[in-house]
Amino acid sequence: MQHLFKLGLLSTAILTSQITLANDFWSQDRQWLLGDWGGERQQLEQQGYKFNASIMSQAATNLSGGYNDSHTVENAGQLTLGATFDLSKIAGWQDTTASLMITKRDGNALTNETIKDPRSTTLSNAQEIYGRGKIWRLSQAWIKTGLNDNTLQLKIGRMGMSEDFNSSQCEFQNLLLCGGQLGKSIGSIWYNSPVGIWGANVKYRIAPEWTLGLGVYEVNPDNVKIQSNRDGFNLDMNNVKGATIPVELAWKPKLALFNGLAGEYKVGALYSTADASDVATTAKVHDGKHSFWLNTQQQLTEHEGDAKRGLFASLNVVVNDKATTMVQSTQQLALWYKGAFDQRPNDSIGLGIANYVVNKRVRDRQIATNISRGYTEYDAVASNYVPIQRDELNLELNYSYQWSPAVMLRPNLQYIHHPAGVKEVDNAWVAGLSMRVNF
Structure with missing residues (x-):
């Protein structure tokens, strides 16, 4: 499978031909x-x-600018094949669920091909579905159980x-x-x-609106090998370098904010026990690294009394270890309005802005x-010149056309200021189109 997008279009075209045989094929209530x-x-x-089986495809083209x-x-x-098992129904294990998921990614990234200076480390990407290798992966194989009426999970x-920590809404292609x-x-x-890794976590509801989570996950470079499909199903722990330990406090207010509209606010921190090289000099190695984050998501308004429609917002901030991390912090603010048009109650309009801040110590190096090497200013062609990376700003405006729960199209326009943080590279305008089909 070399071109998932072509596969998705082919599948859609074949199935579209069935409209003449089934009038309700494109029903807006069709789940699959x-x-x-x-x-x-x-x-x-x-x-x-x-x-479940689905295909997500993201196309992008540079309208102007870039390297x-x-x-x-x-x-x-990405092709996703998954199954969820309610073990309370299957085996009588109360409040217990298991999940299996296999994924296959393919295709190329416009950012790597034309937008950024190829000598620079990539920061953001105009197609979020790209990355971690064009291989099959076992992405999920877990079991979850709840105790004391799910007070403890x-x-x-x-x-x-990010299934359980630092998770956030995804309404964009960037x-x-x-x-x-x-x-x-x-x-x-x-x-x-x-990427799926060995890990375990516990979530404890300390109060009706408050939940505390703690996890332990392996740091194993073998999990991100991309040489063959075998790497995506490698389950051994022979190359474990340490553990990443996140802790997160989540608050889901019921009535206090915005007239009782749904919201969630999370603060978290992590510590990794794996050795980490100093970003200023590889000769210095630290015995760990840390990060902090804030995730918020809140519905701000409802549309004519319908809580499923209205204005939603998310604000996300990450602050990383200055000694060991190239990207010192990221910030993201997103707004989307769902159901702006009565005839399209499940469509949404999104506007987001996000920023990478490159560590000054990396820039100094x-x-x-x-x-x-004898360079005092930007050289556009020298292979041994290292582009100086600063901040990168990303903006996206999109419209999510939800024909039904089975079919979504998301045309979008993106603006990338200082691609990969290199100010000498022209700012870029990118047009994109996401397509998701649930089979």
Whole structure:
């Protein structure tokens, strides 16, 4: 499978041809593109077996700017196959769930091809679905159980870390505006989906509105190997370098804010026990690293009394260890309005802004390296010149067209200020299109 996007388009085209045979094929209430299997699917769910298959495809083209202003189109995609098992129904294990998920990523990133200086370390990406190798992966294989009416929840197995910590809404195609931020700045110790790692966590509801979480996850470079499909299913722990230990306090206010509209506020911190090189000199090694974060998401208004429609907002901030991390901090602010049009109650309009702040110690090292090589200003062609990286700002405006729960299209316009933090590279305008199909 070399081109998931083409596969998605082919599948959609074939299934579209069935419209003439089934008038309700494109019903806006259709949960899955392949239907309910004659009622079998819902019956299986009632028995505790829930299956899902989906394709996410993200295309992007540079309208202007970037390191290479040739107008090209790149596509990245992911196929996801998963199953969730309600073990309280299947085996009588109360409040217990298990999950399996396999993923396959493919395609190319416009940011790497034309937007950033190829000599620079990538910061954000115009296609968040790209990355972690074009291989099959076992992304989830975990079991979770609740005790004392789910006051205490325990989870263990293979999982992505942002499933349970530093998680956030994803209403955008731009990487930094989508989901948890830690994996975008400390990816050597924090693994988001599709990477699955061995870990365990516990969540304790200390009060009706407050939950405290604690986790332990392996730091294992083998989990991010991308040489072959075998690497995506390597379950051994032979190369473990340490553990990442996150702790997070979450508050879900019921009535206090915004007329009782739903919201969640989280603060967290992590410590990694794995050795980490100093960003200013590789000769110095630290015996760990740390990060802090703030995640907030709040519905601000409701549309004509419908709480499913209205204005939503998220604010996310990460602050990383200055001694060991290239990206010192990230900030993200996003707004989206769901159901602005009565005839399209499930569509949404999104506007987001996100920023990378590169560690000044990294910048000082890059400057010193260039001076030692005889460069005192930006050189656009020299292979041994190291581009000086500062901040990178990303903006996205999009419209999410939700035809049904089975089909979503998201055209978007992105603006990238100082791609990869290199001010000498022209600011870029990017047009994108995300497509998600649930089969």
